[in-house]
Amino acid sequence: MQEIIRLKQVKKAYQTGEMHFEALKGINLVVNKGDYLAVVGPSGSGKSTLMNILGCLDLATSGEYRLDGELVNTLSSNQLADIRNKRIGFVFQAFNLLPYATAAENVEVPLLFAHVNSKERRKRVTELLARVGLADKMNNKPTEMSGGEMQRVAIARSLANEPEIILADEPTGNLDSKSGAAIVSMFDELHKAGKTILIITHDMSIAEHTERLVTMKDGLIESNGDLSGRRVG
Amino acid sequence: MHIGTVLNVFMRDFRKQKKRITLTLVALAWGTVSIMLLLGFGEGLHQQLSINRQGMGGEIGILWPGRTTKVFKGMGKGRRTHLYMSDPAYLKSRIPLIKNIGGEFHRWGAKVQYKDKIMSEHITGITPNFEEMRNHIPQMGGRMINAADIAQKRRVFFLGFELKERLFGDQDPIGEMVSINEMPFTVIGVMAEKMQMNSYSGDDANLGAIPNTTFEVIFGDPYLDNIVYQPHDPNDMKEIEKQIFEAMGAKYKFDPTDDNALGIWDTVAGMREFNNILLGIKVFLGIIGALTLLISGVGVANIMYVSIKERTREIGIKMAVGARRSYVLAQFLLEAMFITFGGGFFGMSVSYILIEGFKRVPIESDVLDFMGRPTISLEIGLVVISILGIMGLLAGFFPALKAASVKPAESLRYE
Numbered sequence A: 001m002q003e004i005i006r007l008k009q010v011k012k013a014y015q016t017g018e019m020h021f022e023a024l025k026g027i028n029l030v031v032n033k034g035d036y037l038a039v040v041g042p043s044g045s046g047k048s049t050l051m052n053i054l055g056c057l058d059l060a061t062s063g064e065y066r067l068d069g070e071l072v073n074t075l076s077s078n079q080l081a082d083i084r085n086k087r088i089g090f091v092f093q094a095f096n097l098l099p100y101a102t103a104a105e106n107v108e109v110p111l112l113f114a115h116v117n118s119k120e121r122r123k124r125v126t127e128l129l130a131r132v133g134l135a136d137k138m139n140n141k142p143t144e145m146s147g148g149e150m151q152r153v154a155i156a157r158s159l160a161n162e163p164e165i166i167l168a169d170e171p172t173g174n175l176d177s178k179s180g181a182a183i184v185s186m187f188d189e190l191h192k193a194g195k196t197i198l199i200i201t202h203d204m205s206i207a208e209h210t211e212r213l214v215t216m217k218d219g220l221i222e223s224n225g226d227l228s229g230r231r232v233g
Numbered sequence B: 001m002h003i004g005t006v007l008n009v010f011m012r013d014f015r016k017q018k019k020r021i022t023l024t025l026v027a028l029a030w031g032t033v034s035i036m037l038l039l040g041f042g043e044g045l046h047q048q049l050s051i052n053r054q055g056m057g058g059e060i061g062i063l064w065p066g067r068t069t070k071v072f073k074g075m076g077k078g079r080r081t082h083l084y085m086s087d088p089a090y091l092k093s094r095i096p097l098i099k100n101i102g103g104e105f106h107r108w109g110a111k112v113q114y115k116d117k118i119m120s121e122h123i124t125g126i127t128p129n130f131e132e133m134r135n136h137i138p139q140m141g142g143r144m145i146n147a148a149d150i151a152q153k154r155r156v157f158f159l160g161f162e163l164k165e166r167l168f169g170d171q172d173p174i175g176e177m178v179s180i181n182e183m184p185f186t187v188i189g190v191m192a193e194k195m196q197m198n199s200y201s202g203d204d205a206n207l208g209a210i211p212n213t214t215f216e217v218i219f220g221d222p223y224l225d226n227i228v229y230q231p232h233d234p235n236d237m238k239e240i241e242k243q244i245f246e247a248m249g250a251k252y253k254f255d256p257t258d259d260n261a262l263g264i265w266d267t268v269a270g271m272r273e274f275n276n277i278l279l280g281i282k283v284f285l286g287i288i289g290a291l292t293l294l295i296s297g298v299g300v301a302n303i304m305y306v307s308i309k310e311r312t313r314e315i316g317i318k319m320a321v322g323a324r325r326s327y328v329l330a331q332f333l334l335e336a337m338f339i340t341f342g343g344g345f346f347g348m349s350v351s352y353i354l355i356e357g358f359k360r361v362p363i364e365s366d367v368l369d370f371m372g373r374p375t376i377s378l379e380i381g382l383v384v385i386s387i388l389g390i391m392g393l394l395a396g397f398f399p400a401l402k403a404a405s406v407k408p409a410e411s412l413r414y415e
């Protein structure tokens, strides 16, 4: 199996005024291409911090992060932006859609920064929204959509430039169980299509769907188990 | 950097914030109108005062007799000097820097009569080049005293517009006979109306002029009262003054360094001072205008800052999906530049319309005759555009830097 993510002794410290807080205390993790992985753990255990580092939204304080063998720690801000644009799709708990823009315009943003021409953009946006079942909501603004619909727009956006990896930080945290289940089945499908998917969650029923389960506690990985056998057995 | 992408993002976001942008734009337009009107007013004032100032004549010098205060070649001090009819020609031949020169006589309290109207007037004897030197421009239908009048000592009369009103009322005076000290004169011309701010012998509006050769004969004055001269180049005034003292000193035997031997009024030097005062007024008005514009600029910067604070999350989202810092910077810079130049252009157009409109309003007013009307010059336009440009960059650059320094993870943190 081909390795896509490797973390070695990754630490992250936050400095707020006089306060020095170590949110990650030495994470070692390997993720292979096509993995479907859930990260669980109590609130404050460092899950989001880990996800931000994986998503190149933030840099580790120390340790090594290799993405496809490339050392991320030393990349420039432009290179990091390009990784976020093309190689990693991010789905947030709070959706993080542009509030003034329509569904189509939101999905279009990563394509704009990838300099895709307008004709191609329009085609891709239509396809992406159809793929998440929102072909009829193209011109709706976030305020005119339900939480589940907003998260589907966010998923469409995360797929815009066909990234290899999808990172989701509590994607169902703001949704009722029914819309949550619809989102999870969407991740299942993406997994079947070959994407590498990492989902942070509180919800063990989501973890049921994934093939690997990583448990975090106090900035460390407590257990790292392969669940794929469970389903086979 | 991809210009197309910058423009795309700018245009997209721009449409979403029309209200905010319009407000900022109007604030800037207001600042621009203020500075344009103030500068325009200063320029109008300058032009009008310069015209008025030229009423007596442009760049001229006036020469009077004086009294020596230095001993010279055994002659004592305190001798009176005189100006003779031959002196203008003498000076012109000695000093090539002089373009025009003419001798002038004055007689106050001469009896001027037209039909049964009798008045006591100031009569001057002048030369044809006063037309150019002293702005004795004739109205249509008449003429100024000419070379033939001088040569033949003709009895011709050229008068100021107010004297004409008093003697003739609305009647056309050209060709009418007037008597001066009981001698008949023919009216040949009336001076065109003009604003005049200074004089050395009364207002030209009440001028009663005859050829100086005629004056010499009928009044029998032995000396000229003064000589008026005009240089080819106003920068030579000081040199001409020195050469006049040398030439006259040589002819009439006085020390050329004796400042009191002759009196000279150099209007060019006065003009320079006057221009400096006007420049001061213009700079003052400009500073007030610039401050007003600056306040608008601070407003723009402030609104940009506030908007960036409100938009931190939006910026974070864009960065999370792949916006490079340079794109965020460029977008906000472009927005500030658009607002400044849009507002500036709008303000300049409004000012232009106001000023052109004001020029066309037919108000007759002494105040306007004196103060002039606001005028826009290329210079003012360039000054305002440069201020706007600098301000746009400053008002945009620092907020844009702030925007580009947003940390995506922090701005999107959700508890």
Ligand SMILES: Nc1ncnc2c1ncn2[C@@H]1O[C@H](COP(=O)(O)OP(=O)(O)O)[C@@H](O)[C@H]1O
Pocket (backbone or CB within 6 Å): A014, A015, A016, A021, A023, A041, A042, A043, A044, A045, A046, A047, A048, A049, A050, B410, B413
């Ligand atoms: N930007 C930050 N500055 C300071 N402390 C932070 C910051 N982000 C997270 N933390 C702290 O780090 C710890 C881990 O946070 P987080 O990774 O969000 O945990 P989780 O997602 O597992 O709930 C928490 O105690 C949180 O308060």
Ligand SMILES: [Mg+2]
Pocket (backbone or CB within 6 Å): A047, A048, A049, A169
């Ligand atoms: Mg979290």
